[in-house]
Amino acid sequence: MKFDIIVVGGGTAGCACAYTGAKLGFKVLLIEKNSYLGGTMTSSLVMPAMNTKTKLSLNTDFYNELMSRLHNIGGQVTYPDGNIGWFNPELMKIVLDKMMTDAGVNVLFDTTVSEVIRNKDKILGIGLNDKIMKYIKSTYTDNINKENEILSEYIETTHLVDATADAKIFKKINLKFLNNSEKKYQPTNLRFIMSGINLKEFSDWIMELDKDRNVTTSYEIDGQIHLSTAYTWDKGGIKWALHPVFKEGIEEGLITEADSNYFQLFTIPKMPSSVAFNCPRILEPFDINDKVAYSKALKQGRESILRLSNFLRAKFKGFENSYISNIANTLGVRVSNRIEGKYIYTIDDLKTGKKFEHPVLISKYPVDIHSEDKDCSKLETIEQEYMLPVESLISKDYDNLFAVGRCISADFEAQAALRIIPSCFAMGEGLAKYLHCKDTKILGH
Template sequence: MEKSFSIPISRRAFMKLVGMGTVGVLTGAAVHSSKAAAAPIGASGKGLPTLLSADVCVVGGGAAGTAAAVSAARKGAKVVLIERGISLGGLATQGCVFPCMPTFAEGSDTPYITDLNNRMEKQGVSPFQDVTDSDTFYGGGRARYVPEYLSLVYEEMCAEQGVDILYNAALVGAQTDGGRITACIVQTVAGLGKVEAKVFIDGTGDALLSRFVGIPVEKGSEKTGRNQPMSLRFEMGGIDMAKVYHFFRDELKDGWKTPLSDRLIIDALKDGRTPFVEFDKMKTTAKFFQGGVSRGELTKDDVVYIQAFSIPGKPDVMSMNCPEMPALEFSSTDAVSYSKAVSFGRKMMRRLAAFFIKNIKGFEHAYICREASMVGVRESWRIRGKYYMEAEDYLKAHHFADAVCRTAYPIDIHDVKLDLFKKLKKGDYYEIPYRALVTNEMSNLLVVGRCASGSFAAQASFRIQPTCMSMGEAAGIAAAWGLSQNVAINEIKWEEIPESMRSYVSK
């Protein structure tokens, strides 16, 4: 007879599952503490059904996690990818984060990114961005992924490699045994269940799996305790792009007639960026938006950060890289504060949309056609791995023998301006070592994406999507390699894997 598992599970029944130290349950750490100690307690998992078993289990189907899952499967591993939503891509698809930021480092696109870009181009929505001024926007990573196509391509990549995707599955704990993770416990439509594997990859963005198994973590700025501010992005349709262009160029007359600005704005009308930000350089534009504050149409919070991009394949739609909820009021690492930020951000979104429609020519018939279904979190928890990335690694352009990728993206902190902020000289870049993806505590755990091992400032550089993809790609390769060679994941020396099998080789 087929075994069954019903939901809802009663509190009494759940408490019977509670054991000693195999499923992590987060403690109530102070909201503004930069260090957050994990205290694993919880359920033994005894009696829970095994939903899937695999060589590699990846938790989180965002930029890093999907890359890890596909890459591990390409190297012959049987892979399960756990995703709490119903589409892959994370912030790129659910969070309306469009487009990717450039790495400002030539040669940074690893094979997975190149393959993804080629696949997206075949969909008829080219991800490639052409910019005439190579000193402003250069290097790898500068792709534009239309969300509706990206989620489809990600699924196709997983299907080709036999990756099992478990959608609508929220991680609620993990089983461990002797310094190894043996299973993830997830809440699904069918109730609680577990996924067993030999290697686990934390691509949650919030280091959730890592915290459940007791990996040391940090959160927020070491100076202020604050996390970077969150965003709640949206899209608007029904826009007359030509009228928008002429409004900014001919009516605001804020420097748009220079060759560079003209070129960037003309590109924006096709598929690039439009000039809604950088008030320090755009005084007329700044006064225009500040006028909305004076009239009570907008708040000061609304105009701190305004940015918009047009989208390939959507000729009358713009992706709004805003609003940005103030970090002084909201925290991405506090459940109540996070939830209040969503409601606050939605009100900001509506005010901005109403202001655009009323005041910007070309928006007269515009409307909100999409709201993000995922909050844009720039930074929350970060692990303390075998190697801890520091600002100095960026500032001094450090290279590593076990490097898994390169980038020169600046230390981009939206809340706190640090004295160390600077852009590397063109041609310089730093690398991320494999050791920043593994821990001392768990021998079969890899951590990828914005929750990798590093300081607040270092994370502000390596958090961009292309770099997260490359970290995920390397983690997938390492996971499969370690299994094939019977080597513990946290003891692998990336530089000793044959060059032909690595996604990146430090030069």
């Protein structure tokens, strides 16, 4: 049993890679540990996809197709600023399923890789746990002999793509990470959704409160109110209209000072009485590979969500009858393990717009570094478009091992600009197209 591409991780970048690869004629297996696709977009409830702010576009076919299919079932809207990235995370799961089926991607949910088979300089394949191996061999195999005997102990692949966000395949075979030598950190968030909100009342109240439109927007799109607003304890030159409301909440003991460190909300297409929150932000730095610390952070996040929901019901107009309807299954992680690739992309490359022969994405998105300390977060505008080379997706040690998504070979600052959803889509799509060109010798490698 042999695949052309095995993608491990059916999240943002992994789905784009698997879909594009299958569309180009590759035999693709996509392995996902959750019971649904979408990764950070669905399990961490991270939305919207940010606007890359570029005139040029590269590897945007998957993104456009996904948003167009979501739009057809009401799960996507475009804001007046032209951002197409506003989506409904539950409908996203359904649309991704259908896209993979249509492209012919073989998807395995609830599955992780037990071992990576390799020789000195090549990845040969992967092992899954015994039960799954038996099942998948009888389903996809062309190498079971007459006696129904399994001929190979592992699933072979020509290319192995690590799209697990934390580079878990690289970790399994003990490859070096760039972050091993750094002590740099961005806080995680545990996102949630509240429902039962009177959005009209809330919109009127918040638009009056933030008369200067410092951070609040509200539009009617496709018959639904779409609004967003924010408050953080970072000044950033902004006068936060919600400041007195949060101050009152802290004084009355409804929320803690830490609960107020970062607060952002926005509406969701096809959920007319719901609002999604990009908070609470977990301040305490921890290593994402440390499961004890990860578990503590999750519990802290859920306690904070309960306090925030009580505060919102008490202080926000339109929230009087609201309730928590969804808490993200996983923490939203901004940065974790980053691989060492054939090329380490740096913040200088990004700021100077360095050109490369085989780019996978073009973007102008700012360097977005969240900090656990007051007034230390940074959103640095970039003057010109920058591109990421495919060599930052290729393992330094194995020519047929790749990484796509937030774990690519880039320094901490550059990763802080590259990690947004459209860029992760472009990495996945760009890698699949690169492999296709390479395998068909178009690139002459």
